[in-house]
Amino acid sequence: xxLVADGHVRHLAAGRGRPAGAHIIRxxxxxxxxxxxxxxxxxxxxxxxxCVPPNILWNCNFDExxxxxxxxxxxxxxxxVLEGDLVFMKDVDTVFGAPSLxxxxxxxxxxxxxxxxxxxxxxxxxxxxxxxxGAPNAPDAFGRQLxxxxxxxxxxxxxxxxxxxxxxxxxRIVNYPPGEGPNIDVSAVxxxxxxxxxxxVDHNFSTGNNYxxxxxxxxxxxxxxxxxxxxxxxATPGSRFGVQGSELPSEDAERRTPIPTTxxxxxxxxxxxxxxxxxxxxxxxxTPxxxxxxxPSxxxxxxxxxxxxxxxxxxxxxxxxxxxxxAKARPGALLALGAAALGxxxxxxxxxVWLQRRNR
Numbered sequence: 001x002x003l004v005a006d007g008h009v010r011h012l013a014a015g016r017g018r019p020a021g022a023h024i025i026r027x028x029x030x031x032x033x034x035x036x037x038x039x040x041x042x043x044x045x046x047x048x049x050x051c052v053p054p055n056i057l058w059n060c061n062f063d064e065x066x067x068x069x070x071x072x073x074x075x076x077x078x079x080x081v082l083e084g085d086l087v088f089m090k091d092v093d094t095v096f097g098a099p100s101l102x103x104x105x106x107x108x109x110x111x112x113x114x115x116x117x118x119x120x121x122x123x124x125x126x127x128x129x130x131x132x133x134g135a136p137n138a139p140d141a142f143g144r145q146l147x148x149x150x151x152x153x154x155x156x157x158x159x160x161x162x163x164x165x166x167x168x169x170x171x172r173i174v175n176y177p178p179g180e181g182p183n184i185d186v187s188a189v190x191x192x193x194x195x196x197x198x199x200x201v202d203h204n205f206s207t208g209n210n211y212x213x214x215x216x217x218x219x220x221x222x223x224x225x226x227x228x229x230x231x232x233x234x235a236t237p238g239s240r241f242g243v244q245g246s247e248l249p250s251e252d253a254e255r256r257t258p259i260p261t262t263x264x265x266x267x268x269x270x271x272x273x274x275x276x277x278x279x280x281x282x283x284x285x286x287t288p289x290x291x292x293x294x295x296p297s298x299x300x301x302x303x304x305x306x307x308x309x310x311x312x313x314x315x316x317x318x319x320x321x322x323x324x325x326x327a328k329a330r331p332g333a334l335l336a337l338g339a340a341a342l343g344x345x346x347x348x349x350x351x352x353v354w355l356q357r358r359n360r
């Protein structure tokens with residue numbers, strides 16, 4: 001009876017031990033899952049849509065479309081082909097919300113892209129373009145580049161186009177902050193009330209069925225504006241221009257130069273008779289005296305003193321909404337890492353306690 005009682009007591013004690021260990025294991029497991037979930041926002045591919053103010057570009061997310069393959073493009077954009085041939089078509093591969101533009105060729109190469117004209121911009125103001133999604137299936141075979149024509153022209157080969165850096169290789173998001181990943185942003189000062197934005201893809205070699213997806217292209221006023229430094233005019237010795245740059249007319253110069261007057265010489269006239277005849281002596285003509293003309297003193301050359309321009313203030317590089325969210329999530333990720341480590345420790349400790357009590 002006592003043995004049964006003792007066995008019963010031991011059985012109950014073991015029964016009480018097992019649920020405690022199970023609860024510890026379950027709690028540690030849940031902590032590990034929570035830590036892993038908290039890590040997800042750190043991935044920039046899960047960032048939000050960058051097409052938010054201060055973006056001024058319509059159809060930034062390629063939500064509206066025109067045409068059909070092989071020339072199906074986002075509304076407001078025009079395709080262009082410089083070399084080779086390809087297909088432009090609507091697709092769904094993007095982290096910024098479908099749809100996206102797919103440019104592809106099966107075995108061929110090409111240099112092509114799309115452009116859009118943006119009106120109601122302010123001449124003299126710098127505008128920056130930024131592409132969020134440029135994802136190829138063969139990264140080394142695709143160059144991605146942005147350009148702006150500040151005059152509003154539509155020729156991608158024109159010398160007026162300002163091109164940003166071209167990126168080849170890994171990287172599907174191509175507007176990272178400097179030093180954190182690929183960035184092909186470009187900035188240009190508008191010279192007219194309409195400017196043109198180009199997206200160029202250079203597919204210079206093929207590995208078969210190659211394609212690239214484009215999405216989330218933004219345009220906004222560049223936070224860093226160029227500072228114009230005035231250059232004072234300088235008088236050049238011997239120049240026909242004064243300090244103010246006004247030219248002296250040649251006729252005025254001639255009028256200001258005194259013209260010498262020739263004085264007539266009187267010659268006596270011989271008479272035919274031997275008798276000297278009284279001849280009227282001509283009254284000498286008054287010789288005009290040249291009036292002294294005031295000669296303007298040369299204006300001293302103004303040598304501009306060197307201007308000490310204020311040091312430009314550091315302006316933070318604009319970060320897309322998704323990247324900003326990812327940056328804010330990093331402290332939480334560190335906290336999640338600590339929680340995950342604590343959970344693993346709890347899991348290990350609970351397992352040890354459970355195994356010890358089970359072996360008793």
